[in-house]
Amino acid sequence: MTRPAGIYLTCLWGVLWREALRFVHQRERFIAALVRPLIWLLIFAAGFRSILGVSIQPPYATYVTYETYIVPGLIAMIQLFNGMQSSLAMVYDREMGSMRILLTAPLPRWYLLASKLIAGTAVSLLQVYAFLIVADLVLVDLPPLGYLAVLPVLLLTGLMLGALGMLLSSTIRQLENFAGIMNFVIFPMFFLSSALYPLWRMQESSDFIYRICIANPFTYAVESLRFALYLEAESASLGVVAGALIVFFGLAVWGYDPRKGLTYRRGKG
Amino acid sequence: MDETQGIEIVDVRYDYGAKPALADVSMALRPGRFTALLGPNGAGKTTLVSLLSALFVPQGGRISVFGIDLAKNPLSALAVMGIVFQQQTLDLDLSVRQNMAYFAALHGLAGHRAGQRIDTCLTRLGLAARQTEKVRALNGGHRRRLEIARSLLHAPRFLLLDEPTVGLDVPARADLVAHVHALCREDGLTVLWATHLVDEVEADDDLVVLHEGSVRAQGAVSAVLASSGAQDVLGAFQLLTKPAPAEAAP
Numbered sequence: 001m002t003r004p005a006g007i008y009l010t011c012l013w014g015v016l017w018r019e020a021l022r023f024v025h026q027r028e029r030f031i032a033a034l035v036r037p038l039i040w041l042l043i044f045a046a047g048f049r050s051i052l053g054v055s056i057q058p059p060y061a062t063y064v065t066y067e068t069y070i071v072p073g074l075i076a077m078i079q080l081f082n083g084m085q086s087s088l089a090m091v092y093d094r095e096m097g098s099m100r101i102l103l104t105a106p107l108p109r110w111y112l113l114a115s116k117l118i119a120g121t122a123v124s125l126l127q128v129y130a131f132l133i134v135a136d137l138v139l140v141d142l143p144p145l146g147y148l149a150v151l152p153v154l155l156l157t158g159l160m161l162g163a164l165g166m167l168l169s170s171t172i173r174q175l176e177n178f179a180g181i182m183n184f185v186i187f188p189m190f191f192l193s194s195a196l197y198p199l200w201r202m203q204e205s206s207d208f209i210y211r212i213c214i215a216n217p218f219t220y221a222v223e224s225l226r227f228a229l230y231l232e233a234e235s236a237s238l239g240v241v242a243g244a245l246i247v248f249f250g251l252a253v254w255g256y257d258p259r260k261g262l263t264y265r266r267g268k269g
Numbered sequence: 270m271d272e273t274q275g276i277e278i279v280d281v282r283y284d285y286g287a288k289p290a291l292a293d294v295s296m297a298l299r300p301g302r303f304t305a306l307l308g309p310n311g312a313g314k315t316t317l318v319s320l321l322s323a324l325f326v327p328q329g330g331r332i333s334v335f336g337i338d339l340a341k342n343p344l345s346a347l348a349v350m351g352i353v354f355q356q357q358t359l360d361l362d363l364s365v366r367q368n369m370a371y372f373a374a375l376h377g378l379a380g381h382r383a384g385q386r387i388d389t390c391l392t393r394l395g396l397a398a399r400q401t402e403k404v405r406a407l408n409g410g411h412r413r414r415l416e417i418a419r420s421l422l423h424a425p426r427f428l429l430l431d432e433p434t435v436g437l438d439v440p441a442r443a444d445l446v447a448h449v450h451a452l453c454r455e456d457g458l459t460v461l462w463a464t465h466l467v468d469e470v471e472a473d474d475d476l477v478v479l480h481e482g483s484v485r486a487q488g489a490v491s492a493v494l495a496s497s498g499a500q501d502v503l504g505a506f507q508l509l510t511k512p513a514p515a516e517a518a519p
Binding site: 004006007008010011013014015017018021022025096097098100101102103104105106107108112258259 | 322323324325326344345347348350352354355356357358359360362363367370371372373374375376377378379
């Protein structure tokens with residue numbers, strides 16, 4: 001059935017509005033999202049500044065401080081955690097039943113899930129820009145136009161990491177199982193990437209781990225952001241991120257397909 | 270949509286792995302009637318509601334809603350359905366009105382029209398004075414009323430409720446049952462009310478008794494009583510859901 005475009009836009013607006021309201025009501029979530037990367041920036045990076053020098057490499061035209069180097073990784077970390085938080089919220093909503101309200105709206109399921117994904121990404125943008133403001137105050141030096149240039153890439157990386165969270169939420173049966181995600185998804189993705197150290201350094205230490213890093217889509221999210229902050233487009237990384245988004249979202253839609261029966265296997269009455 | 274056709278469920282089958290939940294279930298809900306789907310826990314009521322609301326897809330058989338084939342055109346069918354699930358589905362930290370507005374948006378209602386519908390439905394269910402309160406502050410009965418008000422926002426013609434009185438005290442239960450009967454009578458809504466509580470069935474309702482995944486009786490309450498030989502709904506329910514002799518043996 002063809003439905004007027006206005007209905008689709010109204011639905012998207014409603015999902016965005018609800019996500020924003022929930023975000024406003026969960027101040028702790030905002031503070032936690034901000035504090036986590038700031039701890040890395042202000043404590044971890046300060047401590048490692050003198051140990052880990054970063055030589056000149058694209059997109060940097062000169063030597064940069066370690067704090068500057070890890071900013072794109074920390075931005076991606078915010079989006080990764082936000083994606084997982086959205087995933088946790090979806091598992092919670094499914095357990096509590098409110099996911100059913102979304103899934104029984106008279107619009108295609110892929111569109112409802114895409115709306116949810118866009119809303120989660122919009123929330124992550126607020127978190128990222130709040131972090132960038134604080135990072136700027138502590139003298140992380142980024143090109144002023146980089147704050148603007150990074151926006152479309154933030155959208156893309158946020159959608160990709162959100163889609164990964166959505167895919168995971170379609171496979172997790174119980175809220176209690178979510179703790180495993182922290183151990184098996186978030187930390188390996190973050191540490192096995194170029195977020196904290198350049199990959200050439202990783203290759204010097206371990207070729208095996210380096211190979212894992214270059215197979216990790218998070219690495220390409222970090223590199224896309226790193227280049228965008230310096231007004232450059234790293235097309236290979238952007239392509240990998242876009243490809244990963246398509247794969248993760250496609251699998252998430254498949255996971256939520258009622259014919260698979262994966263999402264609601266709890267008929268009782 | 271042809272509202273005169275009512276809701277048709279024909280030979281519907283659904284299994285959870287090796288465990289059958291519904292075995293060739295067929296029933297017809299007359300348009301504009303209140304049909305009570307009565308069955309003990311585990312009878313398959315929630316599975317049937319999940320199939321009707323397109324959360325599940327039948328593994329056999331077909332369902333049509335006012336002539337709309339649910340498998341071929343689920344979005345058109347969902348557009349004319351209002352659903353109240355057994356589990357509460359409200360956002361506790363949002364206000365009554367915000368919950369309504371979110372649902373309105375999901376159904377493509379916005380602006381002045383959405384506002385009007387929200388006012389109408391909240392007034393109808395006696396919640397207009399509480400629209401700025403957070404849902405967390407409402408008691409169980411009012412939360413259920415809110416869910417019903419929400420399910421009516423897009424002016425559905427088929428209202429599907431899965432054990433909506435679970436967890437409510439006796440007065441709140443009676444109040445809710447009366448409200449939905451009034452909606453059926455006054456608006457001509459077709460209602461399917463799944464329950465395991467016989468006192469929620471009224472004498473002039475239609476009744477379907479579901480047990481162990483199959484329909485044991487259906488028709489007007491009077492017809493079900495006559496065919497089962499029972500004096501009242503409780504008696505009919507007990508007779509129709511009585512374990513077979515082999516099962517009853519210790």
